[in-house]
Amino acid sequence: xxxxxxxxxxxxxxxxIKITPKPNLKKQLGTCSLDLRLSKDFxxxxxxHSAFIDVSDSKTFEHIxxxxxxxxxxxxxxxxxxxxxxxxxxxxxxxNDIAARLExxxxxxxxxxxxxxxxxxxxxxxxxxxxxEITNIGxxxxxxxxxxxxCHLVFEPLTGPVSKGYSKKKENKWNKPGNLTAVK
Numbered sequence: 217x218x219x220x221x222x223x224x225x226x227x228x229x230x231x232x233i234k235i236t237p238k239p240n241l242k243k244q245l246g247t248c249s250l251d252l253r254l255s256k257d258f259x260x261x262x263x264x265h266s267a268f269i270d271v272s273d274s275k276t277f278e279h280i281x282x283x284x285x286x287x288x289x290x291x292x293x294x295x296x297x298x299x300x301x302x303x304x305x306x307x308x309x310x311x312n313d314i315a316a317r318l319e320x321x322x323x324x325x326x327x328x329x330x331x332x333x334x335x336x337x338x339x340x341x342x343x344x345x346x347x348x349e350i351t352n353i354g355x356x357x358x359x360x361x362x363x364x365x366x367c368h369l370v371f372e373p374l375t376g377p378v379s380k381g382y383s384k385k386k387e388n389k390w391n392k393p394g395n396l397t398a399v400k
Contacts, residue, residue, distance in 0.1 A: 234309035328354020341381015
């Protein structure tokens with residue numbers, strides 16, 4: 217089961233689901249999802265720093281990303297085949313009995329813009345900005361602007377609360393305040 221627009225609105229207004237800054241529900245609320253906007257913060261991959269990435273050795277990917285922040289009104293040009301990490305403007309805090317699913321917007325997907333490769337699940341108890349795995353699979357560059365509605369969340373109630381929410385787990389490395397998540 218997923219939350220309807222009416223239930224999403226109730227959950228946000230009651231503080232059960234926290235979204236900061238507060239969304240413009242007239243523009244961002246869909247029939248059963250909430251649009252989120254692209255922030256100005258990115259992680260770019262410097263492929264010339266390493267010949268390969270060994271997923272079982274974190275040292276091979278410690279230094280292959282660099283942070284980039286757009287200047288005011290500056291667009292980001294995403295070239296064909298380019299992969300970057302971005303994030304949402306909104307901080308999202310979920311209770312221990314609601315998970316969310318990150319989805320790309322179909323209008324953008326039809327242009328070749330992919331918003332997540334595999335990380336579309338947001339655990340109950342999550343708190344923070346959501347990292348986006350952004351890829352241009354099209355043939356032409358795509359211009360991205362801070363504030364673009366880039367993705368949406370679909371909220372899924374659980375049958376009951378989890379024993380420990382994601383942000384309370386000591387081993388969680390992705391859910392740090394103010395941190396644009398990248399491979400660490």
